[in-house]
Amino acid sequence: MNNSASLPQVDPELFRSKVRACLLGGALGDALGYAVEFDSLDGIRSRFGAGGLTDFQQLQSPAPVSDDTQMTLYTVDGFVEVLQWANDGVGADETACLWLAYLRWLKTQGEALPANAPDQPARWIDGQEVLHHRRAPGNACISGLMTGEMGTRARPVNADSKGCGTVMRSAPFGLLPYVASDTVYKFSADGAALTHGHPSALHSAAVFSALIHDLLPAGSTLAGAASAAVQRAGASGVPELAERLEAALALAAEDRAGSREPSAERMKQVLGEGWTAEEALAIGLYAALASADAGTPQEHFRRAITLAVNHDGDSDSTASVAGNIVGVLYGLPALPDEWVQAIDARETVEQMADALIGVTVGQQR
Known part of the structure; x- marks a missing residue:
């Protein structure tokens, strides 16, 4: 990674806070949403009351994270390996390292690697039992990796798939310091192509990162x-992505300007349910924007996650995206401590965040 003065600079202390909050925030949204991922809005309200699911106190503790957090952490581990090599003066292909990381994640899901897929020694993350649970992983993520072939944009696997499995794992691409935004965009699109081939899956992930x-x-x-995200979406050549993000900004502006409360029914009508990449990104971004008039960072975080969870659709992925966004916006002050303590993978998320920090700006001394 080039540490040129012409590239974006970061304040190390703020960076550490934002990395931890982005990854933990995504895990919190994922865990709260996973409890109702396959429930309708009526079903959520039937279980938790008219206000829906709004707090971890309504769930048994610890609340489990899903494949969204698992794959996010394996994305982190792929980059940590690349940067470990780089810091030792050895070049490594970042997309190939991500592919190997995702293949190791595949084994945690109880799958045997196909005969034509490369294997490699286990890394620290592979020994974390809290990640060894199969929690409704995305079909395209599994099938794309089970080909044993490294998908690329030129040679796609799952060429027609635009599921949200690319977006939900792609926040770590955006956590690379001293890297230009267009490089982040390329890395993320290439990483998405490892399992999905549809342009919306690739560019939604890249715009999110x-x-x-x-x-x-x-x-x-x-x-x-x-x-800026809307501008990038417009330049992507993917009409549905640009349309969804424009609609997300417009709906959030209407909600903040009007006297009405944000409506899950209206959100579904305008933005969809979040099962596709562009819908998941649009809903997560909308939830962050529509709640941006909150008085404190923690109130903003709680309201954004609540909006992103309570709807018909892919609640864990949409809330994970919202949690990543609000987490990185404020850093650790956004996260309610009692929420952080409520998830099963807290320690593993924190340790993977620290691993990324360690190979980029270093830990505090």
Whole structure:
């Protein structure tokens, strides 16, 4: 990674806070949403009351994370390996390292690697039993890896799939410091192509990663990052992605300007249910924007996650995206401590965040 003065610079202390909050925030949204991932809005309200699921106190503790957090952490581990090699003066292909990381994740799901797939020695993350649970992993993620072939944009696997399995794992691409946004975009699209081939899956992941990257510097704003995301979506050549993000910004602006409360029914009508990549990104971004008038970072985080969880659709992926966004926006002050303590993978998420910090800006001394 080139540490040129012309590339984005970061404040190390703020960066550490934002990395931890982005990864933990995504895990919190994932865990709360996973409890109702396959429930309708009526079903959620039937289980938890008219207000829906709004707090971990409504669930048994510890609340489990799903494949969204698992694959996010394996994305982190792929980059940690690349940077460990780089810090030792050895070049490594980042997309190949990600592929090997995802193949190791595949084994945690109880799958035997196909005969034509490369294997490699286990790394620290592979020994974390809390990640060895099969929690409704995305079909395209499994089938793409089970080909034993490394998918690329030129040679796609699952060429027609645009499921949200690319978006939900892609926040770590945006957490690379000292890297230009267009490089982040390329890395993320290439990483998405390992399992999905549809342009919307690739570019939705890349726009999301670039949005996270835009929120890393001190003084960055959610409105500015969202506007840049819409511009990137418009330039992507994927009409449905641009349309969904434009609709997300417009709906959030209407909700903040009007006297009505955000509506799950209206969100579904305008943005969809979150099963596809562009819908998951749009709902997560909408939830962050529509709740941006909250009085404190923690209130913003709680409201965004609640919006992203309570709807017909893929609640864990949409809430994971919202949690990544609001987490990186504020850093650790956004996260309610009692929520952080409520998830089963807290320690593993924190340790993987620290591993990424360690190979980028280093731990505090």
